[in-house]
Amino acid sequence: MEAYLGTGDRAAHAWSGLTDRTRVIFGPPGHAYVYFIYGMYECLNFVAEPEGMAGCVLIRALEPIAGFALMRRRRPGARSLENLASGPGKLTLAMGITRKLNGADLVAGPLQVRRPLEEMPFAIETTPRIGIRHCADWPLRFVIRGNRFVSP
DNA sequence: AGGATGATGAAG
DNA sequence: TTCATCATCCTA
Numbered sequence: 001m002e003a004y005l006g007t008g009d010r011a012a013h014a015w016s017g018l019t020d021r022t023r024v025i026f027g028p029p030g031h032a033y034v035y036f037i038y039g040m041y042e043c044l045n046f047v048a049e050p051e052g053m054a055g056c057v058l059i060r061a062l063e064p065i066a067g068f069a070l071m072r073r074r075r076p077g078a079r080s081l082e083n084l085a086s087g088p089g090k091l092t093l094a095m096g097i098t099r100k101l102n103g104a105d106l107v108a109g110p111l112q113v114r115r116p117l118e119e120m121p122f123a124i125e126t127t128p129r130i131g132i133r134h135c136a137d138w139p140l141r142f143v144i145r146g147n148r149f150v151s152p
Numbered sequence: 153a154g155g156a157t158g159a160t161g162a163a164g
Numbered sequence: 165t166t167c168a169t170c171a172t173c174c175t176a
Contacts, residue, residue: 002171011171016161038172039157045171058171077174089172131171 002129003140004045006054010134014054024103025054032111034092034102041089044097046106046113060130060141061086063149064094065117071095087151122147 004012006025013035014025024033025047033045033056049055062085064071071084071094078084078094085091092098097111106113123145128137130151143150 004171013160013171019161021160035171036159037170039159039170041157041172043171060171087172129171133170 001060001142002058003048003142004056004058005140006049009138011129011132011136011138012054012056014056022054025056027051027103030106030113032097032101032104032106034097034099036099037089042092042098043088044092044095044101058088059091060088061149061151062091062095063147082148086149 004014006012006014009015014022016022018026021035024031025045027047028051029047029049031047033047034042035045036042044059045056046059047056064081064084068081072078074096075084075090075094078090083090085094095111101111104111125143125145126139127141127143128139129135129141
């Protein structure tokens, strides 16, 4: 995942202030911010700051633990389990997430953030963010150390 | 290394 | 109404 700050972060969508597109980012936390990028893909964020304040987290990858057949059907090109959702665009394809979920409540659903079935301890590693030009060296990308499913 | 592909924000 | 830009992925 990657953090995008509300103020001073030129790489963040919220940099341009409150617009139609960024409205959700300035809304209450625990909601999905889904945006369309490169004319083809959609990316999922979690709003992370109190209402009136901008700040969100881009979900760049996930480890599939269920629904394998469905995810493979949505991403026929995926050659391996690791490849299924190891990138922000791949993740939304595999999960069937579209802009219709923009602004959706992540507690109420239909898209929900849930506690894992079994809690596994893990270490978090910090790296620069990926695919941006501004503030590219800021250490705001967070990965699970040693995990095979992180985005490249 | 380059192409697919369209919304967005800022400028005119 | 244009225009550059873009938090990507895939094939070569």
